[in-house]
Amino acid sequence: MLPKNSSFLDMLLWNLVIVAVWHILFFILCIKLPTATFDASKGRYVARPWEQGGRWYRENLKIQLWKDRLPQHIGKTGLSKKHFSDASIEYIDEFIMETCRGEWVHLNDCLCAVVLLLINPLLVGLVLSFFVLLGNLPCAIVQRYNRFRLQALRKKMLRDLSSAKIGQKTVTA
16 A cells, blocks of 8 residues: 555656556557457457347447547557458458457456555545546447447358359359
């Protein structure tokens, strides 16, 4: 715990250092971990029944109204929504994996709020934790929501490809 008699400035600086180190550590971890860690079929990334494939986020959080206002980090792969016009199944698969990576890092960053609650006086811990959660939870939610949309797009693309192949076989036969 930080000393109760710490000045406000000392307390603020220590907390900023803790938050910065925590976020940098988990960012580096998310880059270094194998991509298998971010497999969308793993339990933590799979849609829960209550999420209704993303519909819950649209109806209850009105995510479509605010999600595009959040900052976007284009990672080492350079994946961007702007390239969807020429998207392939492989591109969608990689984008889905990156949404898992983004969700993982933002949820782990949220854990820093627990540390801040434990080391600070209650009011300071609550305020700082609120800001850590405010900066990370919306991003994790958007990653999750986008993954469900990408998975639906992937499924549609596979259906369209399958239909096209069946149509080609019928024409050539």
